Amino acid sequence: MTQVERRQWDVVIVGAGGAGLRAAIEAREQGLRTAIICKSLFGKAHTVMAEGGIAASMGNVNEGDNWQVHFRDTMRGGKFLNHWRMAELHAKEAPDRVWELETWGALFDRTKDGRISQRNFGGHEYPRLAHVGDRTGLELIRTLQQKIVSLQQEDFKETGDHESHLKVFQECTVTRVLKDGDRVSGVFCYERETGRFFVVEAPSVVLATGGIGKSFKVTSNSWEYTGDGHALALLAGASLINMEFVQFHPTGMVWPPSVKGILVTESVRGDGGVLRNSDGKRFMFDYVPDVFKEKYAESEEEADGWYEDPAKHRRPPELLPRDEVARAINSEVKAGRGTPHGGVFLDVSTRMSADVIKRRLPSMHHQFKELADVDITAQPMEVGPTCHYVMGGVDVDPDTGEALGVPGLFAAGEVSGGMHGSNRLGGNSLSDLLVFGRRAGLYAARHAESFAAGERPLVADAEIDRAAAEALRPFTPEEVAEGGTPENPYTIHQQLQQSMNDLVGIIRRDEEMARALESLAELRERARHAGVEGHRQFNPGWHLAIDLRNMLLVSECVARAALNRTESRGGHTRDDYPAMDREWRRANLVCTLTDPDATSGAGAGAAGQISLRRREMPPIRADLLELFEKEELIKYLTDEELTA
Amino acid sequence: MSTTSAENGTADAPAGERPSTSYDAHFRVWRGDTDGGGLEDFTVEVNEGEVVLDIIHRLQATQAGDLAVRWNCKAGKCGSCSAEINGRPRLLCMTRMSVFERTDTITVTPLRAFPVVRDLVTDVSFNYQKAREVPSFAAPEGLGPGEYRMQQEDVERSQEFRKCIECFLCQDTCHVVRDHEENKPAFAGPRFLMRVAELDMHPLDAAEEQGLDRKTTAQDEHGLGYCNITKCCTEVCPEGIKITDNALIPLKERAADRKYDPLVWLGNKIRRRE
Numbered sequence: 001m002t003q004v005e006r007r008q009w010d011v012v013i014v015g016a017g018g019a020g021l022r023a024a025i026e027a028r029e030q031g032l033r034t035a036i037i038c039k040s041l042f043g044k045a046h047t048v049m050a051e052g053g054i055a056a057s058m059g060n061v062n063e064g065d066n067w068q069v070h071f072r073d074t075m076r077g078g079k080f081l082n083h084w085r086m087a088e089l090h091a092k093e094a095p096d097r098v099w100e101l102e103t104w105g106a107l108f109d110r111t112k113d114g115r116i117s118q119r120n121f122g123g124h125e126y127p128r129l130a131h132v133g134d135r136t137g138l139e140l141i142r143t144l145q146q147k148i149v150s151l152q153q154e155d156f157k158e159t160g161d162h163e164s165h166l167k168v169f170q171e172c173t174v175t176r177v178l179k180d181g182d183r184v185s186g187v188f189c190y191e192r193e194t195g196r197f198f199v200v201e202a203p204s205v206v207l208a209t210g211g212i213g214k215s216f217k218v219t220s221n222s223w224e225y226t227g228d229g230h231a232l233a234l235l236a237g238a239s240l241i242n243m244e245f246v247q248f249h250p251t252g253m254v255w256p257p258s259v260k261g262i263l264v265t266e267s268v269r270g271d272g273g274v275l276r277n278s279d280g281k282r283f284m285f286d287y288v289p290d291v292f293k294e295k296y297a298e299s300e301e302e303a304d305g306w307y308e309d310p311a312k313h314r315r316p317p318e319l320l321p322r323d324e325v326a327r328a329i330n331s332e333v334k335a336g337r338g339t340p341h342g343g344v345f346l347d348v349s350t351r352m353s354a355d356v357i358k359r360r361l362p363s364m365h366h367q368f369k370e371l372a373d374v375d376i377t378a379q380p381m382e383v384g385p386t387c388h389y390v391m392g393g394v395d396v397d398p399d400t401g402e403a404l405g406v407p408g409l410f411a412a413g414e415v416s417g418g419m420h421g422s423n424r425l426g427g428n429s430l431s432d433l434l435v436f437g438r439r440a441g442l443y444a445a446r447h448a449e450s451f452a453a454g455e456r457p458l459v460a461d462a463e464i465d466r467a468a469a470e471a472l473r474p475f476t477p478e479e480v481a482e483g484g485t486p487e488n489p490y491t492i493h494q495q496l497q498q499s500m501n502d503l504v505g506i507i508r509r510d511e512e513m514a515r516a517l518e519s520l521a522e523l524r525e526r527a528r529h530a531g532v533e534g535h536r537q538f539n540p541g542w543h544l545a546i547d548l549r550n551m552l553l554v555s556e557c558v559a560r561a562a563l564n565r566t567e568s569r570g571g572h573t574r575d576d577y578p579a580m581d582r583e584w585r586r587a588n589l590v591c592t593l594t595d596p597d598a599t600s601g602a603g604a605g606a607a608g609q610i611s612l613r614r615r616e617m618p619p620i621r622a623d624l625l626e627l628f629e630k631e632e633l634i635k636y637l638t639d640e641e642l643t644a
Numbered sequence: 645m646s647t648t649s650a651e652n653g654t655a656d657a658p659a660g661e662r663p664s665t666s667y668d669a670h671f672r673v674w675r676g677d678t679d680g681g682g683l684e685d686f687t688v689e690v691n692e693g694e695v696v697l698d699i700i701h702r703l704q705a706t707q708a709g710d711l712a713v714r715w716n717c718k719a720g721k722c723g724s725c726s727a728e729i730n731g732r733p734r735l736l737c738m739t740r741m742s743v744f745e746r747t748d749t750i751t752v753t754p755l756r757a758f759p760v761v762r763d764l765v766t767d768v769s770f771n772y773q774k775a776r777e778v779p780s781f782a783a784p785e786g787l788g789p790g791e792y793r794m795q796q797e798d799v800e801r802s803q804e805f806r807k808c809i810e811c812f813l814c815q816d817t818c819h820v821v822r823d824h825e826e827n828k829p830a831f832a833g834p835r836f837l838m839r840v841a842e843l844d845m846h847p848l849d850a851a852e853e854q855g856l857d858r859k860t861t862a863q864d865e866h867g868l869g870y871c872n873i874t875k876c877c878t879e880v881c882p883e884g885i886k887i888t889d890n891a892l893i894p895l896k897e898r899a900a901d902r903k904y905d906p907l908v909w910l911g912n913k914i915r916r917r918e
Contacts, residue, residue, distance in 0.1 A: 041714070042772065043810055044722045058790075099789035105781030105846065107799045107806060114793035132803065138721065139806060150780030162776055193761050222716040256693020262719045366884075367719060370738055371695070490705035534710030537677065538762040541709035 004197045004464055009035040009167075010448040011441070012187055012202040014174050014229060017045035018137075018433030019413025019440070020208030021144035022097075026441030027206075028151055028166045032448055034441075035200055036148075037169045037189055039224050043145045046210050046222050047433065050137025051265035051363065052121055053129025054434070055427030056094035060115040062126040062310075067091040068627050069125055074428060075628075076291075077123040077321045078391070078421020079570045080585055080636040081242070084620045085398035086419040090428070090435050097434035098130050104150075106143040108132055120270040121426045123321040125295075129427040134265045134363045140430055169200075174228070175546060176467040177205055177236040177409060180457035184236070184408030188467035192543065195536020197468055203456050204444035206401075207233060207394065207411040208437065212246075212554045214547075216387035217494075217501035220252055220263040226547040227554035229415035233394045234553055234610075238403040240591040241417040241615075243392035243554070244561035245571040247424055248506045250325035252386025254343035259371045261386040264346065264364060266426040268381075269318045271360055272307055273348035275329070276380070277337035283344075284317035287328035291635045292320060307351075323423040323570050326385040330506050333384065343384035349377055385506050389424055391571055392557070393417030395590060401440035408447055408457070412440035418588075422570025474545035477531040487530040489545040496523055496551060504559045509575040513563040517608065520559060524552050524609075556610045557591040564589055564612055582638045588615045619644065665692040667746050671699060674753040675711070677762045683751065684708075690741050696752065697725055697736035700764070712763035720882055723811030727764050728753045733813040733880045755816040756823075770828060771812050774836045777866070779858075781843055784850040798847040805842035805891055807883045808835065814877035814887060820870045831867035834877035834887050840866060841891035844898070863899040868892070 011027040013020045016038035027034040038045065057070040070091040075082055098116065102108070108130050109117040118127040132139040152162040159165075169189070176188040178199070186201040209229030213221025230240055251264040269275075277283050285303075288296045296317045297303035303316035318325065329344050339345060348357060354377035358365050361376070368374040368381060394411035395404050401416060403409040413433045420428065451457075480486055503516035527548050532541040567581035568574050594611045619641065625633065633642060669690045672683040688702055697715055704711045715725040718737045725736040730751050744750055758766035814834040820827050832840070843849050844858040851858055862868040873896075875888040885891075 040716055040722075040724065041768070044716050044724050046716070048722050048809070049717050049719070096789065099792075102792045103783045103787075103789050105783075105843075105849075107794075107803050107846070109803075110794055110796040110799060114795055117796075132806070135721070135807065138809065142806060142808075146780055149776055152776060153780060156776075193765075222718065222722070224716065257691065258694040258698045259719070363721065370720065371740070372693070488705075488709070490709065494705075532709060538712040538765055539710045540704060540712060 004199055004468065006199045006201055006459065007035070009033050009200055009202045011035070011204045011206065011444045012037065012200050013206045013208055013441075014187065014232070015045070015208035015210060015413075015415075016040075016042060016168065016170070017047040017208060017210055017413065018140050018144065018430060019437035020045070020206070021141070021148060022434050022437030023206045023208055023412055023441030023444065024166065025144065025147055025151065026438045027445045030442065030445035032445045033165050035167050035169060035202070037172050037174055037187065037200070039173050039192070040171065042168045042170045043141060045141060046224060047141045047430070048138045049220065049222070049263060050140070050430055051134040051263065052267040052270065053119055053131035053136045053427050054094070054098055054140065054430040055121070055124060055128050055425065056098045056130060056431055057091065057126075057128060058095045058098065058116060058118065058130070059126075060111055061118040065126040065128060070094070070128065071624070072627055073124050074425060075421070077425035077428070078423055079580065080421065081569065081617075082421030083398050083418035083617070084624055086436070088624060089398065089439070090419060090432060093435045094431040097431065097438065101140070101143050104143050104147040106139055108139070119267060120319065122266055122269065122319045122325070123425040124427065129270075131267070133359070134267050134361050137430065140433075173543065173546070174232065175471050177232050178459050178463050178467070179236060180459070182237075182407060183457040184406060185457035185459045188464065188471075190471060193538055195539065195542070197471065199459055199464060201456075201459050202448065203451050204408050204410065204448040206440045206444050207409070207415050208413050208440070209415050211390045211414040212551070212558070213387045213390070215496060215500050215551045215555045215558075216246075216505070217497035218252065218261040218385075219387040220249060220261055221387065227550045228547070229411065230393060230557070231550035231553045233403055233406075233409065233411060233415075234557075234591070234593045235596075236403075236406055236409055237593070237596055238406045238409060239395045240392055240557055241395045241588045242422070242561075243390070243417075243557040243591055244565050244589060245391035245422045246387060246558060247322055247389040247391060247571045248326040248385040249388035250322055250329050250385055251346055251383040252388075253367075253372065254339070254382050254384045255341035255372060262367070262371070263386065263388065264381060264383050265361070266322070268346060268348050268361060268364060271348065272351040273318065273346050274316070274351070275318055275325070276345045276347065277332045278339055278345075279337055283332055283337070284320070284325065284328055287324060287331070288317050288320065289324060291632075292324070296320065321423055321425060323573070326506060327573055329383070329385055339382045341382050343382040345380040346383045347380035349379065354378070387501075389429065390414060391417070391420045391422060391424055392561070399439065400443035401436055402443060402447070410440040410444045412436040422572060471546060474530060474532045474542055478528045480529045487526050489527075489530045489532065489541055489548055492523055492527055492530055492548060493544060493551070496520075496548075496555060499523070500555055500558070504555075504562055507573050507575055508562055510563065513559050516559045517556070517563070520552060520556050521608065527552060553609060556608055560608065560610050560612050561589040561591060564614075582636065585636055586617050586638070586641070588617055589613075590615050666690060669699065669741070669744075669746065670749045671703070672749060672751045673700070673703070673711070673764070675708075675763050676760065678760060681760070683753075694741045695737055696729055696739045696741065696750070699741065700736060700752065712761070712765045714765055721809060723809030723882075726755055726811045726813050726816065728755060728816075733816045735811060735813070735882050738882055755812070757816040757818075757821055758812075768812055771810070771815055771833070771835065774832045775839070777832065778836055778839050778843070779851065779856055779861075781846065782849055782851040782854050782856065784848050785853070787848070792848060794847045801845045801890070802842045804885055805838050807885055808838065809883060810835065811882060813880040813882065817876045817880045819874065819876060820867075827867075827870060831870050834871070834892065837862060837866055837868055837871065837895065838885070838887050838891040841895045844895065857902065859895065859898040859902045862895050868896060868899060871896070
């Protein structure tokens with residue numbers, strides 16, 4: 001039997017980004033002892049990379065804004081595949097979540113009358129994003145981090161121990177959610193520094209692990225984004241929905257090669273940046289889809305007028321939702337009108353003075369100057385699509401964030417599915433983290449409280465042994481057949497990224513996705529032979545070998561769901577089915593683990609590890625449907641739904 | 645593996661081809677753990693536009709699978725990949741290989757002011773402990789969420805300090821603690837003295853109304869007096885924050901005012917009696 005330390009807490013949060021920290025604050029404020037487990041140092045989470053802002057209809061810049069307008073924009077952005085209840089809660093609660101940050105010390109940029117400033121962004125009808133230059137995510141993380149420290153200071157006064165009620169286990173990784181029958185009983189973890197295993201026993205576990213971008217080669221995501229929470233949920237018996245929808249942000253850096261994929265904030269376009277091809281043409285006017293025709297400008301003149309007088313002009317097409325802009329850039333490059341390094345030009349230098357650019361976009365100025373020798377106050381940037389965000393995630397109850405079918409398991413933020421439908425609007429992620437982070441923390445606390453002393457779900461020794469054996473497997477990989485060479489986890493990871501990028505990327509077609517599934521089966525097999533050197537202390541090769549299980553699982557979900565959905569919508573574009581299909585609007589593709597009892601994520605051969613089924617979405621509540629004009633709804637809903 | 649990279653317009657050239665601009669560089673990387681260690685030599689490929697972190701990653705993928713290094717964003721925004729390159733504290737992800745000659749030997753070592761965990765990873769818990777010692781933002785009474793009003797010019801001073809990515813390079817380079825372990829208990833370091841300044845300059849921080857004088861505590865509890873404004877912290881800050889000029893010197897001036905201003909002294913006496 002494996003000897004591991006067991007610790008007892010009420011609520012465990014996996015992940016310390018915006019959603020995880022907001023959940024932890026809520027659970028602790030409900031009076032519960034809360035543990036946060038995160039792969040990196042406290043305060044380094046991927047949320048710091050968010051640049052543009054937090055969407056919330058505070059109406060500080062345009063009084064016409066309110067939750068109904070935000071709800072409409074969110075549904076349009078997601079092409080009506082969003083879970084309407086989540087979109088409703090999000091739009092209603094986002095302003096309170098932003099204002100609350102100020103009471104914890106956040107310092108947003110201000111309007112002239114001293115309120116929180118709000119900026120324009122793609123798909124948002126009014127200036128709506130609360131921001132701090134182009135480093136809003138950093139402000140969000142730092143504010144939540146400092147709020148947690150302040151709660152720990154309060155606890156110290158009471159108990160003499162900063163960590164008595166709220167503790168961060170930093171640089172620790174969860175490899176399994178543990179269960180007692182159907183109910184969650186804790187998590188199995190290892191400490192990166194020492195390689196030691198430990199178990200945290202708790203009746204409530206909140207997954208807040210972010211996304212899956214590290215399964216793609218060109219990505220704006222950090223090494224942490226290996227789909228851990230998605231995989232943990234699957235392995236614990238939960239299901240994932242909407243996994244075919246992956247957002248390719250239209251503007252990532254394309255040169256030099258080593259920075260390819262690093263994000264260029266949408267604020268560049270929100271603040272007036274224009275996209276041009278190598279002929280110097282502002283090509284976005286050619287790519288306004290029918291569903292958005294009435295809302296976007298048809299000429300450069302009209303578009304330029306909008307910046308000064310938005311009431312009398314329509315919006316520039318550069319501010320279409322991200323999926324539209326990414327596809328347009330991809331088409332321009334494919335048609336041979338790209339830049340020398342295979343992107344398009346994004347220019348902000350013609351509209352704003354150097355001083356204004358440096359003040360409004362300081363990180364972008366710094367990033368291009370330091371990494372690409374480009375001065376964005378004088379020269380255009382070269383940009384192209386980069387894998388940025390997964391709309392798919394854990395199938396949750398919209399109000400509580402509890403995973404359907406797994407009592408005690410919750411998910412919030414990017415790892416949960418439904419909120420953004422087929423495509424997320426910029427700025428709606430930070431608000432999502434706060435709104436649903438708080439909700440998950442609240443309901444996780446209530447769930448934990450519902451157990452009387454001594455009645456909590458238990459962690460069995462046998463389960464710990466299984467988890468420990470699985471985590472140690474990379475040190476004793478299966479022997480390779482005679483004549484074969486041992487596998488290197490880094491090589492397998494690189495091939496997985498290449499495969500997903502090329503075969504299930506921004507533009508998809510049937511036979512390529514089928515090939516991706518074959519390639520995943522082959523990589524799964526090879527991963528069983530991937531061994532690592534050295535020992536368990538801070539060994540990145542070992543960590544990657546463990547993370548490969550998760551990436552292989554979520555990549556299969558993406559490929560399988562994408563192959564099945566025979567239409568194009570949001571973050572899922574098919575060459576062979578280029579149109580949006582109203583029948584598909586009502587359908588969620590649900591992924592579950594085929595064999596929940598399999599001890600290893602590897603194996604299962606070409607048949608794969610994931611089962612897929614199609615499920616009807618609940619009809620949109622009548623009063624929410626009434627927020628839209630009938631002419632608009634006709635584009636999305638079936639005749640049957642419209643007459644119901 | 646066959647690919648269809650042409651379809652996805654921005655994909656790379658096929659793997660395996662080595663571009664003509666690449667060359668082999670000589671690296672020396674410190675490897676070891678709490679029991680000791682030393683510099684290890686590597687010859688490793690470098691391509692156009694790469695940063696030092698790319699080279700460390702290539703070493704991991706090809707020569708030293710268990711080489712320990714911290715990193716996250718690779719864009720200078722998270723402050724994880726702090727180390728010393730040729731003795732200078734820097735972010736690995738923001739140090740271009742083009743700043744070196746092709747024939748240079750590039751030496752990469754862990755942050756010197758903190759205990760080594762393994763290879764390039766150090767134990768930075770000192771910083772988290774210091775963070776806990778600074779009293780948090782004190783919300784003003786009588787102002788609810790949504791009622792805060794502040795002018796842009798008034799928030800800008802603190803906003804500069806909130807650009808801090810907590811890379812701890814300033815903490816590493818500061819000579820008060822760099823080779824003086826004995827000063828650590830009494831000295832918060834530039835990062836957290838700057839945090840005191842940030843809160844002190846926050847237009848709505850109500851610490852003073854609640855009986856906390858941040859200026860005095862900077863001096864008495866966080867070791868501001870140890871700082872003799874050599875500006876080493878400012879020089880290494882990857883965010884270009886003027887730590888010394890804009891945070892530490894003003895804080896020193898304010899603290900000095902507090903100490904010697906008889907009116908402030910009297911006011912404090914009276915408040916304490918209430």
